[in-house]
Amino acid sequence: TQLLEQSPQFLSIQEGENLTVYCNSSSVFSSLQWYRQEPGEGPVLLVTVVTGGEVKKLKRLTFQFGDARKDSSLHITAAQPGDTGLYLCAGEPNDYKLSFGAGTTVTVRA
Amino acid sequence: SQTIHQWPATLVQPVGSPLSLECTVEGTSNPNLYWYRQAAGRGLQLLFYSVGIGQISSEVPQNLSASRPQDRQFILSSKKLLLSDSGFYLCAWRSTGGSPLHFGNGTRLTVT
Numbered sequence: 001t002q003l004l005e006q007s008p009q010f011l012s013i014q015e016g017e018n019l020t021v022y023c024n025s026s027s028v029f030s031s032l033q034w035y036r037q038e039p040g041e042g043p044v045l046l047v048t049v050v051t052g053g054e055v056k057k058l059k060r061l062t063f064q065f066g067d068a069r070k071d072s073s074l075h076i077t078a079a080q081p082g083d084t085g086l087y088l089c090a091g092e093p094n095d096y097k098l099s100f101g102a103g104t105t106v107t108v109r110a
Numbered sequence: 111s112q113t114i115h116q117w118p119a120t121l122v123q124p125v126g127s128p129l130s131l132e133c134t135v136e137g138t139s140n141p142n143l144y145w146y147r148q149a150a151g152r153g154l155q156l157l158f159y160s161v162g163i164g165q166i167s168s169e170v171p172q173n174l175s176a177s178r179p180q181d182r183q184f185i186l187s188s189k190k191l192l193l194s195d196s197g198f199y200l201c202a203w204r205s206t207g208g209s210p211l212h213f214g215n216g217t218r219l220t221v222t
Contacts, residue, residue, distance in 0.1 A: 002153075033210055042200050042213025043154070086151060097169070098144075098211060102153040
């Protein structure tokens, strides 16, 4: 079983539309991280959320950490083709072991 | 600044052949090092991690092994590859537990 469940698995939208990706767990995390990965490359960190209820903004991307620190969401406003990629959430249930969700593949069509 | 190097970028190996993937980190000392495997377009499966020289923790007991002969060098090996070992292998480092991971560009391994 996956410690972190991401939904949806795939998302295809038109340029200019909004989208939301979810990351859920039954476990409590001290922090959650979001990464974006492009084909043939390693994932790159987008943001780390630490405090329950925290909202962080990175240009058109808004990240929220649930009050109970069990879930997180990523919202993209006015998506652009450059937002295309695999979005991964990650959390650390034990020291040193960062576990990843299965990812959401986002495709933004021009 | 810190950099991570992983090679080779692609590798095609026959079943039963040995494997050695190497990863080195520059610009930091005593990093935590990780090997992940990724199926096509999906999440990352943690294979091994190391918090110091000679200290290896295995998450997935298979025909793979890892070694850390030097502080900033992490090697993934196999004596005999299986078809199921095909995948995208990623090396990563971070300074401490809880800090973000920095990934290499990965090795695409195809076992034929």
